[in-house]
Amino acid sequence: MPYVDLCSSASGGSAADDFASVWYTTNTNFCCVSSFDPDKPCIMLLHPPALDSTWMNAQMNDPRISSNYNLIAFDMRCSGKSVSRPTGWHDAYVEAADLAFAHQSLQLPPCHIFAVGNQSVPVILRFAALFPEMCLSLTLCAVPPPTELKHVFTALEEMFQSWCYAEDLESLEHAGMEVVRFVCGNDSDMDLADELIAHWTVHYPPTRRSRTIQAMSVVMNRTPMTRREYEAIRCPVLIIQGEYSDTHPVKYGDTLKECLVNADARTYVVRGGQGFMSMVPSFANIVNQVFFKFLAARERVPSILGPPAEPIPERMRRALEDLSEFVGEPSIADRDPRSSISFSCCKAEVAQAQMDTIRNYAKGQCDAFNPLGHDGRPIRKYSERIQGHWFHGERDGLSYAGNGLSTNDRRIRDRKDTGLSVPHLLPSEPISFEAAQDSRIRRATYNPASFSVDKHVIKGSMNKVMASTGVPLPRVMQGML
Incomplete structure (x- = not known):
């Protein structure tokens, strides 16, 4: 099976109980790296957040890319078919270590890397800083800010709480559509929305909310x-940003380019681009074309499989030493090099809050709402729902009485011209550590039952009911009783 098992040693260390099994797929006939064409360079694909490697099909099936390169796509921890043990120490450095272990275990050659969105881009930047010999180039699509923007952070928190604690299909679909707008922008295709919500329904139902x-x-x-991490990245870098992406503004791609002082970095802005773009049909072809031209200008390095130049534990220990210098934490160099969790840079209070949140969300998840039918598939498509209420919004995010607006309506045209996928009054800045910690504590103690409305029922005659409220019964009703 196309899995790479990452098991830490039981000989000690704080991460001795870690386990992860990372799923991967390739563009070969048998989905294995041994079938790679040695004359073609290798590309590693990393998916957007809350999705998996199947959402890299726009790149896997593009003949410009698939016919000229060996492709391998990984499911990150807690994504797709990968499995892992829950841990509060899970962060982007742990994901980067997972990829390094997988790269060496599969005996892969140096790879061109294509990463998308808020999860994969931070992971692969850390991977390139710690393991530069494994990277030929980086292509970063939808580069996020260093920490999440305040309005995006708040929206994500509310959306995923609503999804995880949905009690019926309508509530689940409403929360899912909000996430679709985050992933694809405001002008998302309905077929794509159906596929996304179906994917989340199968892989991230409320019955698995602790994984979510x-x-x-x-x-x-x-x-x-840190500045030293950016300086350690020396391979060519292509940054692809959407012109109208409110969650991944162009300025953060430009900021990253300025930070990569030792890399040949360049930026490409997709006109009208929103969301993650690599999976949105209207933008994916443009992203692939830019990616292919960027690779065509690089030297073609053959995919010759072979054991690593040095034993895996020694290479990972050297990476731990580099990481300790990057972040200014000498104790990191003394951790177990055979475990991905040893690379975690989470502060103790953050790790504790994350673990408390996982435990809190795990409570009662076995009895949570299950949106799947007896066959394990979604009960219906999102587009098949009955919109019989006035609060169902139109494509511009607003609600109107009567029939839905046509695509030629002035209000929709004006809305599209603004290019904003998520309307807000003022542009927000990245969230601070203190505000993020407050949110972590709130998630760790979140109890949806506390928001339920208690219904007090007073049984007995009308006279008794009115007397309990202190309001005298009207004379007319007294005569009736």
Whole structure:
């Protein structure tokens, strides 16, 4: 099976109980790296957050890419078919270590890397800083800010709480559509929305909400990289940003380019681009074209499989020593080099809050709402729902009485011209550590039952009911009684 098992040693260390099994797929006939064409360079694909490697099909099936390169796509921890033991120490550095272990275990050659969105981009930047010999180039699509923007952070927190604690299909679909707008922008295609919500329904139902919140904690609790980490990245870098992406503004791609002082970095802005773009049909072809041209200008390095130049424990120990210098924490160099968790840079209070949140979300998840039918598939498509109420919004996010607006309506045209996928009054800045910690504590103690409305029923005659409220019964009703 195409899995890479990452098991830490039982000989000691704080991470001795870690376990992860990372799923991967390739563009070969048998989905294994041994079938790679040795004359073609290798590309590693990393998916957007809350999705998996199947959402890299736009790149896997593009003949410009698939016919000229060997492709391998990984499911991150808590994504797709990968499995792992819940841990509060899970962060982007742990994901980077997972990829390094997998790269060496599969005896892969140096790879061109294509990463998308708020989870994969921070992971691969750390991977390139710690393991530069494994990277030929980086292509970063939808580069996020160093920490999540305040309005995006708040929206993500509310959306995934609503999803995880949905009690019926309508509530689940409403929360799912909000996440679709985050992933694809405001002008998302309905077929794509159906596929996305169906994917989340199968892989992240409320009955698995502890897995969902662990995956999103990596995104929401990420920390900025240090100057020394940016300086350690020396391979060519292509940054692809969407012109109208309100969650991944162009300025943060430009900021990253300025930080990569030792890399040949360049930026490409997709006109009208929103969301993660690599999976949105209207933008994916443009992203692939830019990616292919960027690779065509690089030297073609053959994919010759072979054992690593040095034993895996020694290479990982050297990476721990580099990481300790990058973040200024000498104790990191003394950790177990055979475990990905040893690379965690989470502060103790953050790790504790994340673990408390996982435990809190795990309570009662076996009895949570299950949106799947007896065949394990979604009960219906999102587009098949009955919109019989006035609060169902139109494509511009607003609600109107009467029939839905046509695509030629002035209000929709004006809305599209603004290019904003998530409307808000003022542009927000990245969230501070203190505000993020407050949110972590709130998630760790979140109890949806506390928001329920208690219904007090007073039984007895009308006279008794009115007397209990202190309001005298009207004379007319007294005569009737």
